[in-house]
Amino acid sequence: xxxxxVWQPSASQAxxxxxxxxxxxxxxxxxxxxxxxxxxxxxxRCGVTDVNLDGIPAQVSAGTRKGGWLQTSPEYHMKRLLxxxxxxxxxxxxxxxxxxxxxxxxxxxxxxxxxxxGFDDVTLMAEVSDLVCGWLGCERPEIxxxxxxxxxxxxxDPFAATDLELMRRCEEWLEPExxxxxxxxxxxxxxxxxxxxxxxxxxxxxxxxxYPASQASLARVSKxxxxxxxxxxxxxxxxxELCNGYWELTDPREQRLRFEADNELRSRSGKPEMELDEAxxxxxxxxxxxxxxxxxxxxxxxxxKLGVQDIREVLAFPFERA
Amino acid sequence: MASYSTNEFRGGLKVLLDGxxxxxxxxxxxxxxKGQAFNRVRLRNLMTNRVWERTFKSGESLEAADVIDQDMExxxxxxxxxHFMLTDGSFEQYPADAKAVxxxxxxLKEQDVYTVTLYNGSPLxxxxxxxxxxxxxxxxxxxxxxxxxxxxKPATLSTGAVVNVPLFIxxxxxxxxxxxxxxYVSRVKSS
Numbered sequence: 056x057x058x059x060x061v062w063q064p065s066a067s068q069a070x071x072x073x074x075x076x077x078x079x080x081x082x083x084x085x086x087x088x089x090x091x092x093x094x095x096x097x098x099x100r101c102g103v104t105d106v107n108l109d110g111i112p113a114q115v116s117a118g119t120r121k122g123g124w125l126q127t128s129p130e131y132h133m134k135r136l137l138x139x140x141x142x143x144x145x146x147x148x149x150x151x152x153x154x155x156x157x158x159x160x161x162x163x164x165x166x167x168x169x170x171x172x173g174f175d176d177v178t179l180m181a182e183v184s185d186l187v188c189g190w191l192g193c194e195r196p197e198i199x200x201x202x203x204x205x206x207x208x209x210x211x212d213p214f215a216a217t218d219l220e221l222m223r224r225c226e227e228w229l230e231p232e233x234x235x236x237x238x239x240x241x242x243x244x245x246x247x248x249x250x251x252x253x254x255x256x257x258x259x260x261x262x263x264x265x266y267p268a269s270q271a272s273l274a275r276v277s278k279x280x281x282x283x284x285x286x287x288x289x290x291x292x293x294x295x296e297l298c299n300g301y302w303e304l305t306d307p308r309e310q311r312l313r314f315e316a317d318n319e320l321r322s323r324s325g326k327p328e329m330e331l332d333e334a335x336x337x338x339x340x341x342x343x344x345x346x347x348x349x350x351x352x353x354x355x356x357x358x359x360k361l362g363v364q365d366i367r368e369v370l371a372f373p374f375e376r377a
Numbered sequence: 378m379a380s381y382s383t384n385e386f387r388g389g390l391k392v393l394l395d396g397x398x399x400x401x402x403x404x405x406x407x408x409x410x411k412g413q414a415f416n417r418v419r420l421r422n423l424m425t426n427r428v429w430e431r432t433f434k435s436g437e438s439l440e441a442a443d444v445i446d447q448d449m450e451x452x453x454x455x456x457x458x459x460h461f462m463l464t465d466g467s468f469e470q471y472p473a474d475a476k477a478v479x480x481x482x483x484x485l486k487e488q489d490v491y492t493v494t495l496y497n498g499s500p501l502x503x504x505x506x507x508x509x510x511x512x513x514x515x516x517x518x519x520x521x522x523x524x525x526x527x528x529x530k531p532a533t534l535s536t537g538a539v540v541n542v543p544l545f546i547x548x549x550x551x552x553x554x555x556x557x558x559x560x561y562v563s564r565v566k567s568s
Contacts (some may be wrong), residue, residue, distance in 0.1 A: 107412055154384045154435065155414070157406030228415075228432040237413070237434065244412035249432070252409070272411055289410070299410045350410075 064371040070361055071371060077357055080190050081147065081167060088182075090143045090169060095132030097149055101332040103127050104317035105272065106324060109153035111162070125151035128350055129168050130273070131335040134303075137170055137346060138338035145169035147353065158365045159295065161373050165353040172346045176274075176286045176302040179347035180262055183290060183298060187260070187351075191359055196260035196290060202282075204263055205243070209250035213243055213267060214282040221246075236324070240269050255291035264288040273310070274301035290351075292359050300349030307339035382438040383416040391423075391444040394431070398423045398442035398496050408435070423494070423501055442496065446504075449493045451485050459485065461493050461500065473500035481505045483538035484556050505556040510565050511535050512551050516542065532561075 064071070085092065102110035102124035115123040126132075129148045136144055150166045171179055184195050205213040211224050221242040222234045228249055229237070237245070255261045264287065268276045271285030278284075286302035304310055311331070318328040357369040367373040381392060386404040393399070399420040408414035414435035421428050423444065433439075449461035449471065458472035459482075471493060475482075477500040481491065484505040492504040516532035532542040532552070540554055542561045551565040 105411070107408075107414065155406065155408065156384070157404075160406055160408065229434075233432075233434060233437070241413040241434070244409055245415060245432075247409055247412065248407045248415060249417075270411065296410060 061376050063376075065367045065373055065376055066369055066371050070357070070363075070369050073361060074357055074369065077190065077353065077360065078147065081145075081186070081353075084186055084189065085145045085169070088143075090145050090171070091141060093133065093136055093141065093144045093146050095129045095136070095146060095148070097126055097151075098123050099126050099132070099332075100124070101131075101335075102329050103131075104314045104321065104329045104331065106317055106320045106326065109326075111151045111153045127152050128166060130348070130350070131332050133168060133170060133348070134343055135335060135338040137172065138341050138343050140344075143169070143171045143346075156374060159355065159358075161354070161366055161370060163374065163377075164366075166350050167353050167356075168348065168350040170303075170346050170348040172344045174347040176264070176288055176300065176347050179300055179302075179349055180264075180288055180290075183262075183300065183349055183351070184260075187290065187292070187297065187356065190356065191292070193292065194259045196256075196262045196292075198262045198264060200265040201263050201267070201284070202265060204251050204255070205246060208254050209246040211246065213246075218242075240267070243267065243270070252291065252296065253294050256293050256295070260290060260292045262288050262290050271304075272301070272313075273304050275304050288349075295355055295359060296352075297355055297359070298349050298351035300347060302347045303343065303345075305339065305343040305345065307336055310339055311336055379441045380438045381441055383433050383435045386416060386418060391442040392420070392439040393442045394420060394422075394429070394439060397425070398444050398501065399429065400444075402428065406435070423496065443498075444494060444496050444501065446492050446494050448490050450490050451487055453487065454485075459503075461491065461503070464490055471495070471500050473503055477501055478503050481556075483536050484509050484511075484554075485536055486511060507555060507557060508553055508562065509556055510551050510553050511538070513542070513546060513548050516546060516548060518547070 098113055100120060100123055108127045110124040110127050113123045113125055128150050129146050133144060133146060146168050148166055149163055151163050153162060155162055188195055202213055205211055218239050221239060225234055225242045225245050228245055265284040266287045268283035268285055271287060274285040274287040276283050276285050288300050290297045314331050321328050354366050354369050358366060363369065381390060386401055388401055388403060390401040391398060392401065399422050401418060401420050403419040405417040407417055416433045416435055418431050418433060419428060448464045450464055452460040452462055458474055459478050461471050461473060463469045479502060481503040493500050494502045511534040513532045514535050517530050528544045529541040530544055531539050532546055533539050540559060540561050553562040553565050555562050
């Protein structure tokens with residue numbers, strides 16, 4: 056299809072103005088709390104091993120290095136700054152995720168990521184509430200355990216259910232042959248996306264916390280009610296997933312094992328294995344201070360502020376116009 | 378035949394699903410930040426016209442359906458088939474059966490051009506242009522002096538279609554009709 060190129064922005068003037076105000080609000084928020092603003096590379100040597108995140112490779116040729124990745128998150132670089140003794144830091148950066156496009160996704164988007172030394176997940180959740188509610192003027196979020204959310208809206212216990220029971224539950228959305236290689240976490244993600252998420256944060260924002268250990272990613276894990284759960288939280292406002300935070304894992308050996316497990320999962324699902332970010336692992340070896348960190352989608356925050364349903368209404372130039 | 382991966386899905390794409398040709402109406406990308414991505418897709422089955430909602434894991438693919446839209450001139454009917462001819466100068470003819478012609482039947486006028494959807498080379502459906510011009514063959518007598526104001530009456534058109542028209546319309550006049558709503562639009566000035 057040959058369409059005329061569209062040169063105009065897809066966001067209104069009012070949206071662009073609100074975006075600038077949002078940036079000023081965020082910077083003011085952290086300045087008052089004496090959290091240092093930092094900038095780390097958007098273009099890195101390594102990508103991420105996470106099986107559900109596809110980076111965008113770059114054809115870099117500089118010095119002896121060839122190739123690189125547009126970063127899916129500034130996490131590893133920021134943790135290296137933490138290991139270097141920077142203290143609490145925040146960053147507003149562009150991040151890139153291949154293949155993600157839709158009403159709530161654009162392959163390039165604005166991420167606010169911050170780390171608080173000495174904070175646990177509960178303390179950081181309170182700060183997230185201060186920021187989000189301070190900007191949106193919304194009610195402070197309630198906290199719902201992952202397990203309770205799945206039981207309430209998907210009618211299944213995510214910890215006690217067998218793999219077979221989970222697959223059966225998912226047959227409402229997928230054919231048995233599609234489910235065969237989805238795996239336990241894939242089933243849980245499906246239920247979360249289709250049965251739970253649309254109900255979250257209607258009226259009052261909701262933190263979901265206590266994720267299964269298998270979905271811990273870079274969060275530390277502890278036992279509660281006999282099940283291993285991750286110190287990970289997500290905030291939902293009006294059915295929209297806004298941020299993802301961890302009480303950060305600081306154990307370099309555990310981190311390396313999780314990366315290797317990711318790569319195994321990758322090769323099993325036919326995705327290329329990713330080179331481990333050894334500089335990041337070396338920083339963990341040196342010692343990451345006890346901290347919690349969170350990443351928040353600024354474009355989605357602006358969608359909520361303006362009450363719009365499509366991310367293109369808050370981006371000057373979404374990818375199809377870029 | 379080519380296939381399309383979920384990240385190529387978009388409205389208008391024609392794919393095979395459960396052996397039937399379908400057109401994608403909507404494709405919604407759904408993904409928790411740290412989790413598996415899915416595509417929620419609404420499709421219309423082109424054989425049955427039913428709308429399906431299906432979920433795909435991102436990265437799954439569907440075979441492309443050999444479905445194309447062609448402009449064709451309506452020629453005639455032999456009672457069993459309605460014959461159309463490509464307007465590209467090839468004079469190639471295609472017979473469409475009653476199922477393919479469907480609701481377009483009441484708007485078919487010889488020598489007018491229609492969109493014929495071909496599936497594996499055979500007519501699957503016929504879509505009339507948004508507006509057609511047809512002659513009134515039967516309606517109650519027009520009332521003098523009655524112009525734009527009030528009231529309507531049924532009028533039978535040359536194709537057999539019946540539309541509601543203003544009271545001043547008379548037999549022999551040519552009308553512009555919106556085929557999507559089946560509503561009268563205006564009179565066509567006769568020269």
